[in-house]
Amino acid sequence: xxxxxxxxxxxxxxxxxxxxxxxxxxxxxxxxxxxxxxxxxxxxxxxxxxxxxxxxxxxxxxxxxxxxxxxxxxxxxxxxxxxxxxxxxxxxxxxxxxxxxxxxxxxxxxxxxxxxxxxxxxxxxxxxxxxxxxxxxxxxxxxxxxxxxxxxxxxxxxxxxxxxxxxxxxxxxxxxxxxxxxxxxxxxxxxxxxxxxxxxxxxxxxxxxxxxxxxxxxxxxxxxxxxxxxxxxxxxxxxxxxxxxxx
Amino acid sequence: xxxxxxxxxxxxxxxxxxxxxxxxxxxxxxxxxxxxxxxxxxxxxxxxxxxxxxxxxxxxxxxxxxxxxxxxxxxxxxxxxxxxxxxxxxxxxxxxxxxxxxxxxxxxxxxxxxxxxxxxxxxxxxxxxxxxxxxxxxxxxxxxxxxxxxxxxxxxxxxxxxxxx
Numbered sequence: 001x002x003x004x005x006x007x008x009x010x011x012x013x014x015x016x017x018x019x020x021x022x023x024x025x026x027x028x029x030x031x032x033x034x035x036x037x038x039x040x041x042x043x044x045x046x047x048x049x050x051x052x053x054x055x056x057x058x059x060x061x062x063x064x065x066x067x068x069x070x071x072x073x074x075x076x077x078x079x080x081x082x083x084x085x086x087x088x089x090x091x092x093x094x095x096x097x098x099x100x101x102x103x104x105x106x107x108x109x110x111x112x113x114x115x116x117x118x119x120x121x122x123x124x125x126x127x128x129x130x131x132x133x134x135x136x137x138x139x140x141x142x143x144x145x146x147x148x149x150x151x152x153x154x155x156x157x158x159x160x161x162x163x164x165x166x167x168x169x170x171x172x173x174x175x176x177x178x179x180x181x182x183x184x185x186x187x188x189x190x191x192x193x194x195x196x197x198x199x200x201x202x203x204x205x206x207x208x209x210x211x212x213x214x215x216x217x218x219x220x221x222x223x224x225x226x227x228x229x230x231x232x233x234x235x236x237x238x239x240x241x242x243x244x245x246x247x
Numbered sequence: 248x249x250x251x252x253x254x255x256x257x258x259x260x261x262x263x264x265x266x267x268x269x270x271x272x273x274x275x276x277x278x279x280x281x282x283x284x285x286x287x288x289x290x291x292x293x294x295x296x297x298x299x300x301x302x303x304x305x306x307x308x309x310x311x312x313x314x315x316x317x318x319x320x321x322x323x324x325x326x327x328x329x330x331x332x333x334x335x336x337x338x339x340x341x342x343x344x345x346x347x348x349x350x351x352x353x354x355x356x357x358x359x360x361x362x363x364x365x366x367x368x369x370x371x372x373x374x375x376x377x378x379x380x381x382x383x384x385x386x387x388x389x390x391x392x393x394x395x396x397x398x399x400x401x402x403x404x405x406x407x408x409x410x411x412x
Contacts, residue, residue, distance in 0.1 A: 023391075025390040026387060026391065028381040028382055029382050029387075034394075037308075037310030038309070038310050042310065042395065087291040087295070088292070088295040089294055089358075089362075090358055092309060093358060093362060173381075176380040176381060177380065218354065221354075221358060222361050225354060225357055225358065225361070229350075229354060232350060
């Protein structure tokens with residue numbers, strides 16, 4: 001992915017990242033990303049869920065790599081750490097819709113630059129997206145419609161998006177962590193909506209690299225503020241000299 | 248560069264703006280854009296420093312090692328005092344008019360207001376009464392802490408942190 005980044009981004013932070021197996025004491029956690037220090041002394045860490053490994057599927061590994069690493073969490077949070085022109089609290093602010101939405105959006109970027117060459121991997125990408133859509137059903141099912149644990153597990157199995165250890169851990173996760181799981185799909189839909197809007201408004205002036213830079217250069221934002229910021233960016237792009245687009 | 252200039256300016260104006268930021272309506276009204284931006288930047292820096300101090304484990308993970316000898320506080324008294332602090336920041340922020348602010352300064356204002364309002368909501372829903380789950384809580388964070396600390400230079404500091412409790 002790294003050699004392909006210049007097709008997608010203008011600013012590439014190039015901060016270090018490691019991949020490691022999840023420690024035993026975190027076995028209930030899903031694969032996740034932990035930020036490194038801004039000076040790169042402590043690299044970003046992609047921590048991979050390996051508990052009960054014999055029953056885990058590998059088909060979504062490529063999508064997960066883009067999600068947790070580059071151009072997903074590691075890329076986005078490394079950019080945020082380098083925004084030294086912003087007040088410090090904005091370099092470290094948190095919003096699940098933005099952070100997880102970006103990471104899920106990042107999974108599709110791999111496809112756009114020619115990856116997921118193995119059809120099994122591409123199936124994994126789609127099932128990873130289906131998984132996030134299933135969360136919209138079951139999380140609201142539990143917390144708004146009174147679904148039982150068994151109902152959630154049954155719906156999950158029927159959707160066939162993830163393996164059994166994931167179904168079990170995820171179901172308990174939604175029970176303990178209301179609505180957090182909704183942020184992935186809702187955030188991804190917002191990034192897609194903003195891209196479609198910019199593309200439609202700007203036509204030939206639309207440049208995917210500037211768009212992605214713009215999505216990341218304000219740091220982590222609540223989605224309504226990101227939406228408003230994108231609108232003013234679109235307005236500014238419109239009045240820019242067409243010379244850039246002509247190149 | 249721009250931020251550096253603003254920070255210098257903020258320091259120079261800090262004393263003058265402090266009472267304004269605390270919401271003395273008579274004095275705030277005529278403040279210039281420059282003075283209000285400076286007051287806001289002082290508030291941002293104060294908020295950030297306070298955040299690091301109240302959440303020493305986050306400070307460590309952000310590469311700020313000044314609080315490596317402390318653990319996050321989970322007592323009800325600490326949570327109440329943090330909530331009071333957040334409300335104080337929100338009141339001061341709301342007292343700063345953003346009229347005439349640049350887009351970035353305005354956005355920073357909105358982001359902090361959103362963050363503080365969210366924290367208020369969390370408090371109202373008593374999120375603090377559920378500090379432990381199978382995914383997160385002190386039992387997990389404490390075990391993960393050594394992985395977020397650069398042991399090469401700070402082993403001693405980290406051991407002191409563990410000694411405290």
